[in-house]
Amino acid sequence: MKLIWLALVPALALSIDASAQKKSYTIGLVAKSQGNPVFQAARVGANDAAKEFGAKYGIEIRIDWRTPNEEDAQKQAEAIEQLAVSGADGIAVSCSDANKLTDAINSAVKSGVPVATFDSDAPASKRFVTFGVDDVQCGEQVLHELAKIMGGKGTVAILAGNQNAPNLQKRAQGVKNAAKKYPGIKIRDTYYHKETPQDAAAKVEQVMQANPDIDGWAMIGGWPLFTSNALKWQPGTVKCVSVDALPPELAYLRSGHVQLLLAQQVYEWGHRSVEHLINKIHLKKNPSSVKDVSPLIPVSKANVDEFEKNWQKWLPK
Amino acid sequence: MNFGISRIRSLVGIQEIGLILVVVLLGTVLTAFGGKVRMIEFHKNAAGENERVVVEKNKFLNARNLTQLAKDTSFVAIMAVGATFVIIAGGIDLSVGATYALASVLSALVFSKGENQVWRGVLVCLGAATLFGLLNGGMIVLLKVHPFIITLGTMAIYRGIAFVVTQGQSVGGFPESFRQFVRHETADGLSLVPLITMILVAVIGGIYLSRLAAGRRIYAVGGNELASRFSGIRVDRVKLSVFVIAGLTAGIAALLALGYYGSASSGDGQGYELNVIAAAVVGGASLSGGKGSALGALLGALIIQMISTGIVILNIDQNYSQIIIGAVVILAVLFDQLNNWLAKRRLAARAVNP
Numbered sequence: 001m002k003l004i005w006l007a008l009v010p011a012l013a014l015s016i017d018a019s020a021q022k023k024s025y026t027i028g029l030v031a032k033s034q035g036n037p038v039f040q041a042a043r044v045g046a047n048d049a050a051k052e053f054g055a056k057y058g059i060e061i062r063i064d065w066r067t068p069n070e071e072d073a074q075k076q077a078e079a080i081e082q083l084a085v086s087g088a089d090g091i092a093v094s095c096s097d098a099n100k101l102t103d104a105i106n107s108a109v110k111s112g113v114p115v116a117t118f119d120s121d122a123p124a125s126k127r128f129v130t131f132g133v134d135d136v137q138c139g140e141q142v143l144h145e146l147a148k149i150m151g152g153k154g155t156v157a158i159l160a161g162n163q164n165a166p167n168l169q170k171r172a173q174g175v176k177n178a179a180k181k182y183p184g185i186k187i188r189d190t191y192y193h194k195e196t197p198q199d200a201a202a203k204v205e206q207v208m209q210a211n212p213d214i215d216g217w218a219m220i221g222g223w224p225l226f227t228s229n230a231l232k233w234q235p236g237t238v239k240c241v242s243v244d245a246l247p248p249e250l251a252y253l254r255s256g257h258v259q260l261l262l263a264q265q266v267y268e269w270g271h272r273s274v275e276h277l278i279n280k281i282h283l284k285k286n287p288s289s290v291k292d293v294s295p296l297i298p299v300s301k302a303n304v305d306e307f308e309k310n311w312q313k314w315l316p317k
Numbered sequence: 318m319n320f321g322i323s324r325i326r327s328l329v330g331i332q333e334i335g336l337i338l339v340v341v342l343l344g345t346v347l348t349a350f351g352g353k354v355r356m357i358e359f360h361k362n363a364a365g366e367n368e369r370v371v372v373e374k375n376k377f378l379n380a381r382n383l384t385q386l387a388k389d390t391s392f393v394a395i396m397a398v399g400a401t402f403v404i405i406a407g408g409i410d411l412s413v414g415a416t417y418a419l420a421s422v423l424s425a426l427v428f429s430k431g432e433n434q435v436w437r438g439v440l441v442c443l444g445a446a447t448l449f450g451l452l453n454g455g456m457i458v459l460l461k462v463h464p465f466i467i468t469l470g471t472m473a474i475y476r477g478i479a480f481v482v483t484q485g486q487s488v489g490g491f492p493e494s495f496r497q498f499v500r501h502e503t504a505d506g507l508s509l510v511p512l513i514t515m516i517l518v519a520v521i522g523g524i525y526l527s528r529l530a531a532g533r534r535i536y537a538v539g540g541n542e543l544a545s546r547f548s549g550i551r552v553d554r555v556k557l558s559v560f561v562i563a564g565l566t567a568g569i570a571a572l573l574a575l576g577y578y579g580s581a582s583s584g585d586g587q588g589y590e591l592n593v594i595a596a597a598v599v600g601g602a603s604l605s606g607g608k609g610s611a612l613g614a615l616l617g618a619l620i621i622q623m624i625s626t627g628i629v630i631l632n633i634d635q636n637y638s639q640i641i642i643g644a645v646v647i648l649a650v651l652f653d654q655l656n657n658w659l660a661k662r663r664l665a666a667r668a669v670n671p
Contacts (some may be wrong), residue, residue: 025374034636037436039458054594062632063634064629065634065635066629067635069639070587071587072584072587072588073580073582073583073585074392074574074586077578078389079629081389082389082626082629083384083386083629085354085379085381085382086354086376086382086629086630087354087356087376096584097487097580097582097584098487098581098583099487099488099489099578099580100487100489100578100579100580100581103500103577103578103579104578111357112357113358113504143451162485162584163480163484163485169486171483193484220663234587271572287353
């Protein structure tokens with residue numbers, strides 16, 4: 001018995017010593033709102049990256065998720081300040097209002113906590129990197145794809161969500177910019193709505209009733225597609241291209257109501273942000289460029305089954 | 318000396334002492350279990366240059382965290398003082414979040430016009446918020462409609478106007494002198510303006526409620542409106558005044574947030590009305606009227622913020638914060654009811670055995 005103890009004690013001491021020496025980092029993750037599945041996927045991505053890079057570099061990475069329930073830039077600023085004061089080593093944030101978050105980001109950076117932005121940037125702040133789509137290009141791509149499907153002619157409505165969101169304003173601008181290249185395409189209007197699937201679906205219905213000549217929808221956010229049977233037209237009669245490809249939206253590709261979804265790399269928002277932060281704080285390596293643009297992934301009827309498999313990994317278990 | 322103590326006692330009741338004990342208890346728990354944090358500070362070296370130094374401090378009990386806690390508390394606490402006036406008078410104001418947003422965006426549009434617009438911006442913020450309070454109170458008194466309905470309506474109207482005037486855009490680019498004043502930092506890097514404003518509002522509110530006849534009339538109206546009317550109190554005037562005060566405090570909070578965060582949008586302050594009412598209720602205000610205090614509102618807001626901050630400090634999943642805060646609101650009401658029941662029993666016992 002004594003012999004076993006004699007063998008166990010040094011082994012335990014060694015293991016305690018090893019874990020004590022293991023470097024540990026806390027990364028704060030501040031998304032726009034809790035309920036939005038795209039940010040849940042970003043959270044899963046960040047947690048996976050923590051495990052992956054933790055094992056790769058022999059370090060411990062903890063993701064501290066501090067996201068307001070509803071979009072609230074002031075609450076985000078408070079979360080960044082709290083994280084910086086309570087010892088986070090790095091912060092990744094998707095900004096609800098860039099103006100309001102700039103000082104909070106700068107003060108975190110001043111106190112030695114590097115900040116990365118994802119999805120929605122704060123360009124005037126001292127964040128060291130931003131990851132996400134280029135919103136103007138995103139809007140342009142939506143219109144180019146839609147124009148291709150519509151054969152270069154028709155009347156198009158733009159569906160945007162919250163009028164306050166700067167990224168959506170840029171995407172809507174992108175759609176309008178690209179439309180100038182197609183003389184046969186007329187933009188009827190940009191329609192805003194409260195960012196819930198029901199409100200979005202109701203808005204599409206109202207607009208279609210008032211404007212039955214609309215034969216194309218450029219959805220720069222895919223809110224109505226989170227409901228089932230939101231699009232009342234006969235499949236194929238109205239063409240539709242939408243940003244994002246979340247699981248409920250894929251059904252509309254299969255039914256033929258939507259011809260193309262352009263998926264943002266929402267899982268990568270978290271994964272890539274953690275990678276950038278670990279490179280910065282552990283490896284002392286800066287990104288090659290401040291802007292890390294992630295391309296949109298086209299999802300059509302042809303590759304929908306293959307794409308859907310990703311969601312088994314991306315959604316919280 | 319006794320006179321001084323009795324004066325403090327008149328401002329700090331049993332309920333507030335209980336709340337202070339809860340604050341101390343929460344602070345002790347967070348200090349004991351929060352652990353340490355490494356912070357970067359700038360110290361002057363022998364050559365007189367600022368040198369970056371890493372120091373280890375208690376995660377909760379350090380000056381930076383405490384001023385941060387005070388700042389985060391201040392916006393809701395200031396509005397909660399105003400909401401407490403309304404609640405004591407037996408009313409409710411659901412429009413404080415929207416008042417905060419509309420006053421913010423209107424003054425932001427003035428502030429963004431240039432450095433020489435500081436005073437105009439301040440006046441617009443406080444004046445507009447007070448006017449919105451006056452409109453709420455005026456409609457409640459003239460139309461004789463329950464405050465819940467009127468303020469539910471104005472909540473949507475004020476937010477709608479905020480949206481229309483800004484076209485959904487965030488408005489920034491305020492005068493530097495205004496921002497530097499609100500964000501002013503001491504040599505140790507502490508922002509004290511929100512903390513000082515919050516204390517001032519609570520002290521003035523406390524004195525108004527407990528030392529002035531106008532304040533006592535608010536309790537009388539909330540306690541028994543009919544009796545107040547028969548005793549000669551101008552009930553409508555009292556009702557109007559509490560909504561004006563609630564509007565003004567929303568304006569003060571908006572002004573502070575504008576200076577601190579440097580922008581405003583029509584989406585600001587969404588759902589804050591519920592946070593404000595929760596703070597007032599935790600602080601001892603009774604929704605049936607006649608009870609509450611300004612200091613209680615401040616302490617209620619502080620307790621809710623301490624729970625929220627504590628969850629970050631103790632590394633607990635943030636989703637638990639809502640559950641804990643919800644439970645605290647219910648516990649506060651239950652505790653209040655228990656207190657009332659015990660007081661009634663004591664009175665009954667005294668009546669039987671004088």
